[in-house]
Amino acid sequence: MTEQAQPEAETEDFAFDLGEREISFSIDEDLYALDAIYGASYLFVDRCYLFLSRLAERKVHVRLRTKEPSSEAELEALAGEFANELLNSQLRFRIGRATAGIRAQYMARAFFGSGGSSTIQDLLAELDAEELAEDALEVPVPWKDSPAQQKGES
Amino acid sequence: MSARTISLRRLPLVEEKLSHFRYGKVAGRHLVTNDMGAWHFLDEASFEDLLAGRIDQGHAEFKALQEKGFLREGFDLDRAAEQMQRKKRFVGQGPHLHIVITTLRCNQSCKYCHASRTNMDRVDTDMSLETAKQVVDLAMQSPSPYINFEFQGGEPTVNMAALRFIVEYSREKNKYENKQLEHSLVTNMTYMTEENAEWLIENEVLVCTSLDGPEELHNYNRTWRQDQNAYANVRKWIDYFNRRYIEVGRDPQLWHVDALMTTSRKTFDHWKEVVDLYLELGMHTIFLRPLNPYGFAVDTWKRIGYTSEEYLEFYKRAFAYILEKNLAGQEIVEGTAATFLTKILTADDPNFVDILSPCGAGTGQVAYNYDGKIFTCDEARMTSAMGNDMFQIGQVQDTSYAEMHGHPTVRAMAVASLQDSLPSCDTCWNKPFCGVCPMHNYMTSGDIFGQRPNSPKCKEHYTIASVLFEHLADDRDGKFEKIFRRWTLTRPRELSSDCKT
Numbered sequence: 085m086t087e088q089a090q091p092e093a094e095t096e097d098f099a100f101d102l103g104e105r106e107i108s109f110s111i112d113e114d115l116y117a118l119d120a121i122y123g124a125s126y127l128f129v130d131r132c133y134l135f136l137s138r139l140a141e142r143k144v145h146v147r148l149r150t151k152e153p154s155s156e157a158e159l160e161a162l163a164g165e166f167a168n169e170l171l172n173s174q175l176r177f178r179i180g181r182a183t184a185g186i187r188a189q190y191m192a193r194a195f196f197g198s199g200g201s202s203t204i205q206d207l208l209a210e211l212d213a214e215e216l217a218e219d220a221l222e223v224p225v226p227w228k229d230s231p232a233q234q235k236g237e238s
Numbered sequence: 239m240s241a242r243t244i245s246l247r248r249l250p251l252v253e254e255k256l257s258h259f260r261y262g263k264v265a266g267r268h269l270v271t272n273d274m275g276a277w278h279f280l281d282e283a284s285f286e287d288l289l290a291g292r293i294d295q296g297h298a299e300f301k302a303l304q305e306k307g308f309l310r311e312g313f314d315l316d317r318a319a320e321q322m323q324r325k326k327r328f329v330g331q332g333p334h335l336h337i338v339i340t341t342l343r344c345n346q347s348c349k350y351c352h353a354s355r356t357n358m359d360r361v362d363t364d365m366s367l368e369t370a371k372q373v374v375d376l377a378m379q380s381p382s383p384y385i386n387f388e389f390q391g392g393e394p395t396v397n398m399a400a401l402r403f404i405v406e407y408s409r410e411k412n413k414y415e416n417k418q419l420e421h422s423l424v425t426n427m428t429y430m431t432e433e434n435a436e437w438l439i440e441n442e443v444l445v446c447t448s449l450d451g452p453e454e455l456h457n458y459n460r461t462w463r464q465d466q467n468a469y470a471n472v473r474k475w476i477d478y479f480n481r482r483y484i485e486v487g488r489d490p491q492l493w494h495v496d497a498l499m500t501t502s503r504k505t506f507d508h509w510k511e512v513v514d515l516y517l518e519l520g521m522h523t524i525f526l527r528p529l530n531p532y533g534f535a536v537d538t539w540k541r542i543g544y545t546s547e548e549y550l551e552f553y554k555r556a557f558a559y560i561l562e563k564n565l566a567g568q569e570i571v572e573g574t575a576a577t578f579l580t581k582i583l584t585a586d587d588p589n590f591v592d593i594l595s596p597c598g599a600g601t602g603q604v605a606y607n608y609d610g611k612i613f614t615c616d617e618a619r620m621t622s623a624m625g626n627d628m629f630q631i632g633q634v635q636d637t638s639y640a641e642m643h644g645h646p647t648v649r650a651m652a653v654a655s656l657q658d659s660l661p662s663c664d665t666c667w668n669k670p671f672c673g674v675c676p677m678h679n680y681m682t683s684g685d686i687f688g689q690r691p692n693s694p695k696c697k698e699h700y701t702i703a704s705v706l707f708e709h710l711a712d713d714r715d716g717k718f719e720k721i722f723r724r725w726t727l728t729r730p731r732e733l734s735s736d737c738k739t
Contacts, residue, residue: 091250091290098246103239126661130691160242167246175251175289176260176665182253186313187273193319194326 098167105154107163108147110139116174118144123173124166132162252291257313261285262667264704265711274321275581275670276306279711321585325670328589328602332380332643335591335603337388337616338373338404340365341397342608342623345428346468348460349542350500350535354623355392363392365400365608372634373606374408379639384418389443390616392608395429405441422446424498427475428462435475439482447472449497449519451505451512459502459542476519491522498525501549502542509556517563517570524560525573526553528698531681532620546694550701557705564721576725578703581671582710583719584726591615593673593699595663597655600631600648610634612642614651617677629677651676654686662690668703 100109111121121144125134128148135147148162261270268285271277280288284299293300293309304312307321342363344355356363365373377385387408389401405421412419422444438445449472450456456469476495483493497519499505499512516524528549529535529542560572580588591598599614606612610633613619618629631637631645642648654676657663663674678695679688690696709718 091252093250094248096246096248097243099241099243101239102242123661123665127691129689164244167244171246171248175249178251178253179256179259183256183258187258190315190318190322193315194322197319
């Protein structure tokens with residue numbers, strides 16, 4: 085029996101341009117989902133003006149212009165902060181996508197499951213269903229909806 | 239332009255091993271949380287193990303993470319659904335908090351008056367008995383098994399006739415409705431008389447007052463007539479009620495006057511004395527509350543206002559002092575922290591309408607203005623007093639319960655405060671414990687959705703929750719958790735005593 089290979093962390097270079105009160109860079113959509121790019125960018129709307137554009141297929145160009153004057157060191161720190169948030173945003177995006185099914189299931193059971201409070205419509209629907217089940221001749225069932233009609237029998 | 243490069247480390251993620259969770263760095267560690275309100279601290283290595291699917295039977299964190307629903311292996315869907323259902327029990331229950339503005343008249347003129355009070359000669363801002371009856375008829379249609387009529391103003395006791403009528407008529411009506419019915423009064427005590435006080439005690443109307451701090455501070459914030467001392471007056475009536483509760487045989491643990499304070503810039507110089515005063519008066523709770531952008535506070539902000547950061551510095555100092563007093567054996571609860579702690583440490587939600595997802599606007603609370611206009615919440619009627627009726631959802635004279643509850647504005651408020659669909663909230667570790675106020679967003683940004691990084695409420699909630707988790711993260715002997723758990727205990731009478739404005 086062979087031991088399964090453990091996934092390893094990967095390193096990558098994050099290249100950016102630094103200018104007067106701004107930083108800019110391109111993000112590869114094959115590495116980062118568009119929602120993750122939006123998510124990371126959103127966190128900076130209090131401090132920066134954000135400009136997103138598409139310069140090439142699957143490449144998103146991001147430019148952050150600070151609202152207040154910033155030193156070079158502050159801009160470098162800003163780039164680092166954005167890069168960290170981008171990594172986090174991508175992780176969160178993937179966790180959300182991978183677990184969406186589970187989440188949908190427990191949410192559905194919590195809000196629409198048997199433990200939920202019945203509305204009068206639910207109760208009436210239950211009573212109707214019971215009446216239909218007891219009605220061998222299917223008297224209340226419209227002719228066009230009867231199983232026989234739907235099978236094409238006349 | 240100059241080109242730079244930094245090196246990034248991308249963590250591996252084994253998706254099929256995970257259940258849904260959110261995470262963030264708190265107290266130097268990774269805090270993971272989930273929809274069911276479970277939370278767990280992980281060190282760097284264990285967090286990477288979680289992402290990489292390396293938390294298996296032999297791992298030190300396996301048992302805790304599995305039990306709390308963070309792992310796919312052994313995830314119990316039914317249990318998760320039950321926990322979610324319990325946490326979100328308030329959804330669909332119908333409004334329980336019915337705020338009634340019996341009058342806008344008030345004999346105080348507070349610098350920050352959120353309600354935009356009117357002068358005492360403005361009798362046209364009194365609620366008529368006919369309108370009061372229509373308010374009760376409408377409010378009692380709520381399917382909520384618990385109904386609380388909260389009287390606000392102006393100074394609500396200025397129109398005692400409407401207040402008394404609502405109490406008596408709703409009691410009468412409740413003989414058939416059989417709901418858990420309560421009444422609470424938010425009063426500045428400046429219009430209180432012995433006759434009214436005795437009636438309130440006899441009729442079990444819960445009394446909550448405003449006490450901003452020591453004499454100088456209270457009188458500065460809450461201007462009264464030149465020859466009157468607002469502070470001395472409120473102290474006199476707190477003593478009167480508390481004494482009379484004991485004399486008529488009520489349990490003082492459950493029956494006592496509660497007080498609320500509003501923080502102005504001047505409070506920053508007196509934060510310690512404010513806490514000491516509440517302790518001296520034997521108050522069970524102190525609710526540290528910032529100014530809000532409603533009413534007169536908008537105009538006086540430059541003089542008495544402050545930034546979120548300044549408020550949160552004040553909060554942290556005062557909170558630390560309150561905790562220190564608790565550690566020394568004195569019992570006093572900080573109200574906002576207690577709301578968060580109930581979400582963090584118990585299986586329930588305290589159903590505090592300001593910190594809910596979706597928020598309680600129109601679904602957990604409704605505000606009825608003196609003229610019968612219905613609003614989604616108290617903040618909405620405060621906005622109306624500033625000339626903006628955008629959040630009106632009806633008029634008691636001609637609106638049915640279904641029209642009010644199903645109003646498009648109520649739905650819009652629910653959508654704008656449902657954190658699962660709000661950018662930043664949906665991925666924030668604090669999401670299970672937090673709540674959004676669309677009215678606050680609207681007043682600060684002109685948009686009920688707002689932007690999280692620009693939201694003072696977001697900063698406030700995030701910081702308060704962080705402070706609490708920092709204490710829980712570094713609590714080896716459990717001394718903080720012991721106090722915090724005590725703060726989450728809700729005694730029956732206190733269900734409705736957290737008067738909110």
